[in-house]
Amino acid sequence: MHNDIASASSSGSGVRVLFLDHSAALGGAELYLLDLAPAFAPPGKVLLLEEGPFYEKLQAAGIPVEVIIAPETVRRVAREAGPGSALRAAPGLLGLAWRVARKARAFDLIYANSQKALIVGSLAARMARRPLVWNLHDVLSAAHFSRLNIRLAVTLANQSVRLVIANSEASREAFRQAGGRPPVVVVHNGFDVQRFAPKPPEQIVALRQALGLPPGPVVGLFSRLAPWKGQHVLLEALAQLPGVQALLVGEALFQDEQRYAQQLRERAAQDDLRGRVHFLGFREDVPLLLQLVDVVVHTSIAPEPFGRVIVEGMLARRPVVATRGGGAVEIVRDGETGLLVPPGDVQALAAAIRRLLDHPEQARQLAEAAYQDACMRFSIEATRRRVWHALTEVIP
Ligand code: UDP
Numbered sequence: 001m002h003n004d005i006a007s008a009s010s011s012g013s014g015v016r017v018l019f020l021d022h023s024a025a026l027g028g029a030e031l032y033l034l035d036l037a038p039a040f041a042p043p044g045k046v047l048l049l050e051e052g053p054f055y056e057k058l059q060a061a062g063i064p065v066e067v068i069i070a071p072e073t074v075r076r077v078a079r080e081a082g083p084g085s086a087l088r089a090a091p092g093l094l095g096l097a098w099r100v101a102r103k104a105r106a107f108d109l110i111y112a113n114s115q116k117a118l119i120v121g122s123l124a125a126r127m128a129r130r131p132l133v134w135n136l137h138d139v140l141s142a143a144h145f146s147r148l149n150i151r152l153a154v155t156l157a158n159q160s161v162r163l164v165i166a167n168s169e170a171s172r173e174a175f176r177q178a179g180g181r182p183p184v185v186v187v188h189n190g191f192d193v194q195r196f197a198p199k200p201p202e203q204i205v206a207l208r209q210a211l212g213l214p215p216g217p218v219v220g221l222f223s224r225l226a227p228w229k230g231q232h233v234l235l236e237a238l239a240q241l242p243g244v245q246a247l248l249v250g251e252a253l254f255q256d257e258q259r260y261a262q263q264l265r266e267r268a269a270q271d272d273l274r275g276r277v278h279f280l281g282f283r284e285d286v287p288l289l290l291q292l293v294d295v296v297v298h299t300s301i302a303p304e305p306f307g308r309v310i311v312e313g314m315l316a317r318r319p320v321v322a323t324r325g326g327g328a329v330e331i332v333r334d335g336e337t338g339l340l341v342p343p344g345d346v347q348a349l350a351a352a353i354r355r356l357l358d359h360p361e362q363a364r365q366l367a368e369a370a371y372q373d374a375c376m377r378f379s380i381e382a383t384r385r386r387v388w389h390a391l392t393e394v395i396p
Contacts, residue, residue: 008154011180014388015040015044015108015142015392015395016107017041017045017109017111018044018045018046018103018104018106018109018110018111018130019037019041020046020110020111020112020113020117021033021112021122022048022050022070022117023050023054024048024049024050024053024054024067024189025053025253026052026054026057027224028137029114030266030348032113032167033113034054034057035192036063036384037061037063038063040388041064041153041375042064044064045066045103045107046065047066049068049069049072049116050067050122051067054317056204058213066103068100069101070096070120071089071096072090072092073092074096076088076089080325093123097123098124098155100121100128101123101124101128101309104125104128104130105130107130108130108131108133109130109132109391109394109395110124110125110132110133111134111135112133112134113135113137115138115153116157118132118134118157119156122132122159122161125160130164131162131163133161133164133394134163134164134165135165136165137306139170139171139174139303139326140153140154140171140174141161141307144228144302145302151178154178157175158179158180158181160219163180163183163184163390163393163394164185165185165387165390166185166186167186167187167189167304168306168326168330169325169327170305170327171306171327172186185386187387188306188327188378188383189306189383190306190378190381190384191308191311191374191379192380193374193375193379195315196287196290196315197222197286198289199288203288207285207289208292211247211278211280213278216245217244217294217295217357218247219234219244219246219295219297220289220290220292220295220296221249221298221299222250222289222290222296222309222313224246224250224251224252225251225257225261226252226254228300229250229299229301230299232264233299233301233345234349235273235277235355236346237347237349237350237353238273238276238277238326238350240350241350241353244353244357245276246297247278247292247293248277248278249286250281251282261279264277264279280292287312290312290316290318294356295319295356295363296312296313296316296318296319298310298313298319298321298323298327298328298386299323299349300343301344302325302326302343303326304323307322307326307328307331310327310338311331314331314370314374315375315378317367319339319364319366320337320338320367321340322341324341324343324344328340331378333372333373336369337370337374339352339366
């Protein structure tokens with residue numbers, strides 16, 4: 001067993017990991033894997049079940065990656081969850097698992113990085129006789145998932161998973177509450193601290209111009225537009241903060257999210273908010289955008305499984321306001337490294353933003369303490385090491 005991750009993987013004698021992710025979109029779990037995988041691949045590899053921007057990113061990073069396209073019947077089952085579509089998907093699912101299993105024989109273990117990867121991975125791991133590790137990125141509670149969905153994930157985990165790597169204590173706790181039995185180790189997301197370093201002021205001025213932002217304070221919310229991410233709470237808080245602008249960075253992915261995004265746009269077009277809310281869609285320059293804003297806000301109204309954007313704000317030395325609950329309370333120490341407000345509480349959010357904007361020196365000190373803390377607790381090196389140690393326990 002190797003204690004030193006770098007020498008172990010460069011000698012080629014490290015754990016050979018086959019990462020499996022159903023999604024090729026750039027969600028939080030995929031961005032996490034993008035940072036984690038270089039420590040393992042090569043000799044490891046990433047296997048995706050669809051094509052998309054995540055594939056390009058992995059390739060550009062020099063990480064071996066392959067796509068096995070999931071059959072249409074399997075992809076449809078996610079959208080039309082029901083016994084009919086599940087039955088129709090069964091042959092396709094078995095075929096897919098078989099193809100994954102054939103690849104998996106060249107590796108020591110399968111690392112499922114999503115719930116759908118867990119479904120395919122649990123079959124493939126049996127077929128290939130390889131241990132299965134599941135990185136749990138979700139809080140398996142009624143606020144996020146149907147009972148059927150939770151039951152399926154927990155049953156598969158109990159039957160097939162050797163080790164669960166949970167992205168927070170909150171995710172671990174919900175998994176246990178739902179009846180999850182395999183050993184769980186909590187590994188928080190890690191970040192390349194350098195990516196969030198200050199940028200040249202002229203770049204920020206140019207970005208401000210390109211976005212057409214008038215002078216005045218700006219708060220930023222960096223999340224998919226989804227009801228549980230709580231962008232509507234920020235809009236109502238903004239109504240109480242005249243002169244303050246907001247960047248909503250992120251896009252709506254699913255159908256109910258499209259409807260929500262439309263409602264947000266309609267609200268933002270009303271007199272009290274007009275011209276102050278900027279919808280930027282999905283952006284790849286989050287580290288630069290972070291430097292532009294005066295305050296980073298996180299507004300999720302259901303417990304956040306982890307909350308990457310909170311750490312990213314801290315690493316960018318921005319003062320952060322986050323909602324109390326889930327992973328956020330594992331990241332932020334209220335009043336020391338950020339401010340925590342109750343979920344869905346418009347008044348409290350508005351008051352916290354005002355406090356930071358009205359007291360810039362206090363805000364600067366909070367952000368500085370947050371930066372120091374985040375560098376110590378959320379570096380990518382520490383995360384890679386923790387995952388490495390966890391995996392070496394699984395491989396005899
Ligand atoms: N993100 C991004 N572009 C956007 C919006 C978000 O790259 O337009 C990134 C963000 O920087 C963060 C991730 O997406 O790294 C979101 O992760 P988080 O844990 O906050 O939420 P999730 O989307 O996983 O629920």
